[in-house]
Amino acid sequence: MNPAGAPGRPGATPTRREFLASAAAAATAAGGAALAAGSPATNAADEDRPGFVDVNVNLGRWPLRRLPCDEPDRLADKLRSRGVVQAWGASLDGVLHKDIGAVNDRLAEDCRRHGGGLFLPFGSLDPKLPDWEKDLDRIAEVHRFRGIRLHPNYRGFRLDDPRLARALSLAAERRLIVQIALVMEDERMMHPLLRVEPVDPAPLAALVARIPGLRLVLVNALRTLRGESLRSLISAGNVSVEISMLEGVGGVAGLLEHVPADRILFGSHAPLYTFEAAELKLKESPLAEDPRHAISRGNAERLLDSLPAG
Numbered sequence: 523m524n525p526a527g528a529p530g531r532p533g534a535t536p537t538r539r540e541f542l543a544s545a546a547a548a549a550t551a552a553g554g555a556a557l558a559a560g561s562p563a564t565n566a567a568d569e570d571r572p573g574f575v576d577v578n579v580n581l582g583r584w585p586l587r588r589l590p591c592d593e594p595d596r597l598a599d600k601l602r603s604r605g606v607v608q609a610w611g612a613s614l615d616g617v618l619h620k621d622i623g624a625v626n627d628r629l630a631e632d633c634r635r636h637g638g639g640l641f642l643p644f645g646s647l648d649p650k651l652p653d654w655e656k657d658l659d660r661i662a663e664v665h666r667f668r669g670i671r672l673h674p675n676y677r678g679f680r681l682d683d684p685r686l687a688r689a690l691s692l693a694a695e696r697r698l699i700v701q702i703a704l705v706m707e708d709e710r711m712m713h714p715l716l717r718v719e720p721v722d723p724a725p726l727a728a729l730v731a732r733i734p735g736l737r738l739v740l741v742n743a744l745r746t747l748r749g750e751s752l753r754s755l756i757s758a759g760n761v762s763v764e765i766s767m768l769e770g771v772g773g774v775a776g777l778l779e780h781v782p783a784d785r786i787l788f789g790s791h792a793p794l795y796t797f798e799a800a801e802l803k804l805k806e807s808p809l810a811e812d813p814r815h816a817i818s819r820g821n822a823e824r825l826l827d828s829l830p831a832g
Contacts, residue, residue, distance in 0.1 A: 573607045575822035576797075577701075578741045578764050578789030581632055581641065582614035586713050591793040594636035601640065604797050607819065609641050610701075612671035616646025617706065622657050630665045642826075644669045644701060647693075648677045649685035658689065662696040668826060669699030671741070673706065675718045682725040687733070694735040699825060702726075705742040705767065707794060720746045723755060730759040737825060741789060744768040744777070756785050762821065764789030766800050774807035774817065783813040787822050 579601070583592045591597040601609050613629040616622065626645045633641040645661035647670045648654055661667045670693055672686075679686060681702075693700050704721040712718070723743070730736055738761045740747065745767035747755070755761055764787040765774060777786060790800040804814060 573605050573819055574788050574801075575608045575610075575819040576601060576606050576790050576792070576800075577610045577739060577787045577822050578766050579609040579611045579641075579792050580614045580794060581611045581629060584614055584707075584794060585618060586716065589793040590796075594632050594641070597793055598637035598640050600797060601792065604801060606640065606797075608822075609637075610644055610669070610822075611641045612644040612701070613646055616671065617673050617676045620651075622646050622648055622651060622654070623660060626657065626661060626665060626667075630667075643667050644671045644699070646670070647672055647689060648679075649683065649689040650677060650679050654685075654689065655692070658692055658696070662698060667698070669701060669739075671701040671703060673703050674721045675704075676706065680725070681721065681723065681729065687729055690729065690736055690738075691733050694733050694737070697735070699737045699739060701739045701741050703741045704747060705745055723747050723751065726761075727755045727758040730755070730761055733759070736760060737828070738762070739764065739787065739825075742767050742791060749780075753780055756781055761785065762787050762825070765803050765817070766791035766795055768803055772807050774803050775809060776807075778809075778813065783816050784821055784824075786817045787825075788818050 579597065581594055581597065583589070591600045598609075611629070611633065613625050613632075615625040615628065619625050626643075629643050629645065633643040643665070645657075645665065645667045647657055647661065651657070658670070661670060672689075674681060674686070690700055702721065704723060706718075709717065723740070723746075726738075730738060736759060738759065740755075740761065740763045743763050744752075744765065747763075752763070756763070762785045763781065765777070766789040768774065768777060770776060774786070788800065788804070790797045804818065809817075
């Protein structure tokens with residue numbers, strides 16, 4: 523199981539990189555053959571795929587490079603071809619743009635025009651901006667989004683900022699799911715003039731514990747958040763994590779030793795990460811059917827069912 527073009531290593535155990543590369547290549551080839559034959563996205567070859575709710579996708583263009591599927595129709599086609607039934611999407615413009623209101627207006631329009639109902643928009647919010655409360659009101663009352671996504675390290679605020687505590691409290695009152703991205707890309711991929719440290723999650727446990735009704739999802743977290751810090755945060759309240767940046771062979775099975783199955787969500791971080799990488803994290807871990815289904819979609823659907831309809 524060597525990646526295409528790599529020298530053979532007879533008898534050697536494949537590395538995780540080799541496993542992911544070869545499996546992704548095989549999956550892509552199979553998917554391309556099915557599409558070329560005119561097969562629907564969910565056909566007989568996909569019967570074992572439970573359907574995914576992907577809680578971590580990004581719409582728009584990353585400011586530093588073009589990415590595959592960075593146009594909404596292409597992203598929707600890709601996700602549907604892999605069995606995604608719903609994708610929680612935030613705008614990449616929300617990472618750096620100053621006019622957050624316009625970012626959310628564009629996101630609402632993109633999700634309305636593209637994807638045929640696949641995308642569930644999550645609005646951007648920056649509690650450092652003067653009118654952030656108006657932005658939150660518009661997210662909840664005009665767009666009727668089901669949640670928000672914050673990028674504290676790119677927006678320049680820490681998790682012990684009192685404005686963040688106020689924003690999380692208001693979001694909980696409005697029954698919005700809150701996503702906080704701890705990282706956006708591997709530091710090795712960062713532009714030299716746009717290097718940002720991962721978000722320090724240390725203040726979160728105390729913050730979560732004092733905000734009743736908060737539903738918090740940490741995205742891109744498992745590369746930097748682990749061990750006792752992760753366990754303490756999960757136990758502080760209604761906190762979930764998604765798997766896009768989980769590392770290591772059998773990583774999901776290992777995560778289940780520390781985090782309850784009902785707090786783990788499926789996320790791909792597409793298109794910054796390839797969807798197949800997240801899909802293979804489930805395939806390579808020996809999981810029973812119940813936790814596999816819960817992680818793939820059940821836990822995300824439960825979070826949404828606890829909210830009023832949009």
